Amino acid sequence: MMKTGKPSNEMNDKSVLVTGCSSGLGLATALELAARGFRVFATMRELTRRGELEAQAAQRGLTIEVLPLDVTRPETIDAAIATIIERSGTLYGVVNNAGVALRGFFEDLTEEEIRHVFETNVFGTMAVTRAALPHMRAAREGRIVIVTSVGGRQGVLALTGYCASKFALEGFGEALMQEVKPFGIAVSLVAPGITPTPIWDRSIAKNALNPDSPYHALFLEYRRMVQKVMRGATVTPEAVGQSIGDILMAERPQLRYLIGWRPKLLFALRRYLPGESFDRAYTWLVLRRVQGRARSTKTPQAELTP
Amino acid sequence: MTTPPLVVITGAGTGLGRATALHLAQRGMRVYATVPTLDQAPALAAAAQAAGVSLEIVQLDVTDQGSIDAAHRQIIAEDTPFALINNAAIALRGYFEDLLPEEIERAFEVNVLGTMKVIRTFLPEMRRARRGRLLIITSVGGRIASLGVSGYCATKFAQEGMAECLQQELKPFGIDVVIVEPAIIATERFGANRGYAANAFDPQSPYHDRFRASQRLTDRLVASSPTTAQDVALAIEAALTTKRPKLRYAVGRRARVVLAARRLLPAPLFDRLYFGEAMRRVTAEAKQLESA
Numbered sequence: 001m002m003k004t005g006k007p008s009n010e011m012n013d014k015s016v017l018v019t020g021c022s023s024g025l026g027l028a029t030a031l032e033l034a035a036r037g038f039r040v041f042a043t044m045r046e047l048t049r050r051g052e053l054e055a056q057a058a059q060r061g062l063t064i065e066v067l068p069l070d071v072t073r074p075e076t077i078d079a080a081i082a083t084i085i086e087r088s089g090t091l092y093g094v095v096n097n098a099g100v101a102l103r104g105f106f107e108d109l110t111e112e113e114i115r116h117v118f119e120t121n122v123f124g125t126m127a128v129t130r131a132a133l134p135h136m137r138a139a140r141e142g143r144i145v146i147v148t149s150v151g152g153r154q155g156v157l158a159l160t161g162y163c164a165s166k167f168a169l170e171g172f173g174e175a176l177m178q179e180v181k182p183f184g185i186a187v188s189l190v191a192p193g194i195t196p197t198p199i200w201d202r203s204i205a206k207n208a209l210n211p212d213s214p215y216h217a218l219f220l221e222y223r224r225m226v227q228k229v230m231r232g233a234t235v236t237p238e239a240v241g242q243s244i245g246d247i248l249m250a251e252r253p254q255l256r257y258l259i260g261w262r263p264k265l266l267f268a269l270r271r272y273l274p275g276e277s278f279d280r281a282y283t284w285l286v287l288r289r290v291q292g293r294a295r296s297t298k299t300p301q302a303e304l305t306p
Numbered sequence: 307m308t309t310p311p312l313v314v315i316t317g318a319g320t321g322l323g324r325a326t327a328l329h330l331a332q333r334g335m336r337v338y339a340t341v342p343t344l345d346q347a348p349a350l351a352a353a354a355q356a357a358g359v360s361l362e363i364v365q366l367d368v369t370d371q372g373s374i375d376a377a378h379r380q381i382i383a384e385d386t387p388f389a390l391i392n393n394a395a396i397a398l399r400g401y402f403e404d405l406l407p408e409e410i411e412r413a414f415e416v417n418v419l420g421t422m423k424v425i426r427t428f429l430p431e432m433r434r435a436r437r438g439r440l441l442i443i444t445s446v447g448g449r450i451a452s453l454g455v456s457g458y459c460a461t462k463f464a465q466e467g468m469a470e471c472l473q474q475e476l477k478p479f480g481i482d483v484v485i486v487e488p489a490i491i492a493t494e495r496f497g498a499n500r501g502y503a504a505n506a507f508d509p510q511s512p513y514h515d516r517f518r519a520s521q522r523l524t525d526r527l528v529a530s531s532p533t534t535a536q537d538v539a540l541a542i543e544a545a546l547t548t549k550r551p552k553l554r555y556a557v558g559r560r561a562r563v564v565l566a567a568r569r570l571l572p573a574p575l576f577d578r579l580y581f582g583e584a585m586r587r588v589t590a591e592a593k594q595l596e597s598a
Contacts, residue, residue, distance in 0.1 A: 074407075105475050106468075107429055111419065118414060122460065126402075126410065133403055137512060155470025164418060167467030168460040171448065172402075175456035178581050179401050179513065182589065214433065218478065255577050271569055279553050283474050291478050 015039045015088040020098030022049035024197030032241030034062040043069035071124025091135045093143040096125040104208030105215035106160040114161040121165035142185040146173045150263045188253045193235040193260030221293045235260040312336040312385045317394030319346030321493035325535035331359035340366035368394045368420030386431045389439040392421045397501030398457040401513035404505045410457040417461035436480040442469045446489045446561040454520040484545045488538045489558025490531045519591035533558035
């Protein structure tokens with residue numbers, strides 16, 4: 001798609017705020033942007049989790065400024081942005097990466113769990129964007145990157161709350177792009193394929209594994225399927241970081257980016273197969289793996305016929 | 307003769323919900339039309355009487371679990387619903403920076419979390435019946451977002467995502483999930499219920515002229531839209547009566563053309579053509595407003 005940008009000195013004065021940098025995509029993105037010469041303000045909810053990022057930055061001889069920021073607490077957002085403006089005078093880019101996942105069949109999710117996902121993924125991203133926009137408008141330039149997910153463009157079972165939140169970000173970003181473009185600000189939505197990051201380990205809903213759930217057998221098989229997909233995942237956090245670096249350096253960034261050959265293939269099929277045959281085939285395939293297996297293993301039949 | 311199917315529709319006091327409730331009742335279905343507050347009941351009852359049909363009107367506020375539970379108890383006492391039509395939603399208009407966080411959260415509370423509450427409440431019986439239809443009325447704005455409605459579109463995109471997931475989760479239980487996507491229609495949603503944010507028209511806003519311009523363009527789109535609430539009701543009827551419903555029913559000719567274009571054109575080209583045109587129109591209209 002795009003060539004990897006070379007480290008350059010012209011980015012030296014450009015400040016970029018990245019959220020959710022203690023691990024995974026945020027950490028890899030912060031390092032990549034620093035390597036390309038951006039002035040990186042890497043934020044995370046708990047500064048106690050800064051060790052990994054700082055160690056990797058030191059190892060590569062990179063300077064990264066770490067700030068506390070909890071996307072669900074507006075005062076921490078204001079404080080972080082005030083610090084960035086104070087130290088560097090500008091805010092060129094924001095990479096909205098902080099997010100949480102939630103796995104479990106819909107009926108096994110509590111409203112509180114889903115609400116928490118929306119508060120972090122959607123309202124949190126909106127809050128950071130809201131705080132950043134006035135500075136970008138004043139400078140008449142800026143880049144807003146929102147890390148969504150393949151799950152923001154294609155729903156999949158056992159991820160209802162998560163996919164709904166990522167779909168919401170896709171809609172938000174698409175509308176926002178049109179609103180702020182006249183002010184010289186570009187908005188890009190980056191959807192990585194499945195990436196083995198710690199977000200998934202923490203994401204199983206409290207009742208997802210409840211043996212009394214009518215979905216219990218299905219969820220067990222789903223989880224096994226995901227573990228397998230994760231082991232075969234081809235998208236690395238570093239690749240996502242590189243794409244985000246390219247977007248921030250591109251003269252005219254696109255609205256949407258997909259990362260990974262698997263999602264690219266998936267969406268090409270969805271686009272070019274006629275009518276809803278993709279949806280039907282996709283559902284059939286997923287269910288065949290989940291349901292077929294759930295039926296044939298030692299799962300008592302009673303669990304499948306509630 | 308078998309008893310006619312029982313359908314529940316939320317937000318039936320106005321607009322699409324009302325048109326759909328009346329239409330389905332006319333087709334002989336047993337319709338539970340729910341309204342967020344009972345002050346909407348008399349007008350709905352009068353409309354039903356005028357149409358010569360009978361509706362059960364029940365109060366159900368999608369943000370209030372107590373009211374959902376009460377409505378659920380009353381409905382279940384009669385029968386397990388064959389279909390749950392999630393139509394209740396609110397609008398929100400204003401450029402993103404002019405929206406208050408509370409306003410956006412309220413839209414999610416109703417459109418997303420409220421819809422989820424209702425689904426969660428009604429699903430167990432439908433699942434045990436091992437048949438049924440779960441409809442979610444989204445919007446073309448749940449597929450293609452527009453300027454001036456970022457909060458609303460975010461909720462409608464979220465409903466689309468939720469529906470895609472549920473479709474896979476519920477298929478093993480014999481429940482079909484259907485998304486109905488109406489285009490712009492001259493209902494209360496685009497009239498009295500347009501849902502302007504408190505600061506949407508703030509003259510101090512950097513987006514002031516552009517938002518006013520976008521609303522003038524919307525007015526014209528609404529006035530010229532050939533799509534009617536009855537078209538949506540017909541699509542919903544089709545989704546309820548066909549043997550194998552589709553996942554999506556987009557209602558409105560123009561909307562279907564745009565959706566097809568989005569599907570067939572490379573994304574950057576579509577974005578440049580479609581969103582580029584939207585932005586150009588707003589800019590031109592804003593200039594006109596300025597010079598007027």
